[in-house]
Amino acid sequence: MNSQPSGAPAPIPAPSEEASHDWRTVVHNDPVNLMSYVEWVFMSYFGMPKDRANTLMLQVHEQGRAIVSRGEREQMETDAQAMHRFGLQATIxxxxE
Known part of the structure; x- marks a missing residue:
């Protein structure tokens, strides 16, 4: 039962703990995709300059993972799903930091 009088605005819920945190999208190395393709995906989807895309692609290749975007969880989920559509392995x- 709602104790608010009818017509009164509903209280705004406090932001959840999860919403106050920043999130990141991580692309992981895989044995399938060519390095040039991974670089192209980063340039195409994120609009990265070639040198930045190349740096991150090499990080994925050599270190096994690279952070490709940071922000709100919903956007990071969208970015990870986009990486999956391109055939890349990604998590949030x-x-x-």
Whole structure:
């Protein structure tokens, strides 16, 4: 039962703990995709300059993963899903930095 009088605005819920955190999208190395393709995906989807896309592609290749975007969780989920549509392995995680 609602104790608010009818016509009164509903209270705005406090932001959840999850909403206050920043998130990041991480692309992981895989044995399938060519390095040039991964670089192209980063340039195409994120609009990265070639040198930045190349740096991140090499990080994926050499270190096994690279952070490709940071922001609100919903956008990071969208970015990870986009990477999946391009055939790349991607996850999201809380940004501890």
């Amino acid at each position: 995680e809380e940004d501890a």
